[in-house]
Amino acid sequence: MKQVEATNKQLNRLGLLRSMLRIRRVEEAIADRYAEQEMRCPMHLCIGQEAIAVGICAALSVDDVMFSNHRAHGHYLAKGGNLNAMLAELYGRSTGCCGGRGGSMHIIDLDVGFMGSTPIVGGTVPLAVGAAWAASLKVENHISIIFLGDGCFEEGVVHESMNFAALHKLPILFVCENNEFSVYTRLEERQAKRPIYRIAEAHGLTSYIGNGNDVEEVFSLATTAVENARQGRGPQFIELSTYRWREHCGPDFDDHLDYRATQEIEIGLKDCPIAKYIARLKQSNILSQAESEKFETEIAEEVSDAFKFALSSAKPSAKHAAQRIYA
DSSP, X not given: OOOOOOOSSOOOHHHHHHHHHHHHHHHHHHHHHHTTSOOOSOOOOOTTOHHHHHHHHTTOOTXXXXXXXXXXXXXXXXXXXXXXXXXXXXXXXXXXXXXXXXXXXXXXXGGGTEEEEOSSTXXXXXXXXXXXXXXHHTTOSOOEEEEEEGGGGGSHHHHHHHHHHHHTTOOEEEEEEEOSEETTXXXXXXXXXXXXXXXXXXXXXXXXXXXXXXXXXXXXXXXXXXXXXXXXXXXXXXXXXXXXXXXXXXXXXXXXXXXXXXXXHHHXXXXXXXXXXXXXXXXXXXXXXXXXXXHHHHHHHHHHHHHHHHHHSOOOOGGGTTTTXXX
16 A cells, blocks of 8 residues: 655645535435436435545546446536536436436536446446556557446456556556445445455555545545556556445435444444535635635525526437437
């Protein structure tokens, strides 16, 4: 495991906070409106995990390409994905980022290098490795980033992909969001007891481990890993611990299922990456109450406008059904 302290990219603390707040408020609005039954796609929210998406993306360039999974909203937004197009996609509208065909688990914005997400566990990992291989063969300076969960380590393609990336010293960063659950099953019930980052290390990747609820720690780890990947030092891997607040799939809390103890849930909610960061910035006199309120107002207006855009957009017509299909 590599220890990192300094970063080589400017730290914009207020920018980090605003980005986390924006993701949180977007997802809370989605959760509030989901019961209206107009968003008919399955929904996997990242509420509680915002610091990872924001900290990683703050260390990237717009040319870096990113791949994600079923819980992709935060990654998409942190990379700069178009909010209007994302919400329109959730409503199945023609202005959606996939023309209304994909829904929540299939979002894409090529303009900012967000190459897409799919719900198949581990399915985007070899795609990200392929993109990194292409960049290496063409001697391009961008890197590939793949977000994956702890459950991916039960998929053979993930290990094959890491081996290939290490063999060819590819410019790729693997980011493992370890919330210790695969749907409702704990990590220790699915995998032998060993640190995940050590598995990546054994495959030949430079590996790090950190607190995924501390956005500055995530940013620090990411800037070092991104620089290493960009400079040809081989594939990088970061394991980040975090906590999923809501149900695996859906807008609600699932405390009644009793797969998580009440005390555990309380601890997880108290470890809120946003509340903790607000307190830190206020204590350091970096954030004022007026600035905090301004962020909330601006974000609320943006979110409201984005929902209006989505709901006022036309639904796809039958004549476009055969478009964007590849055989």
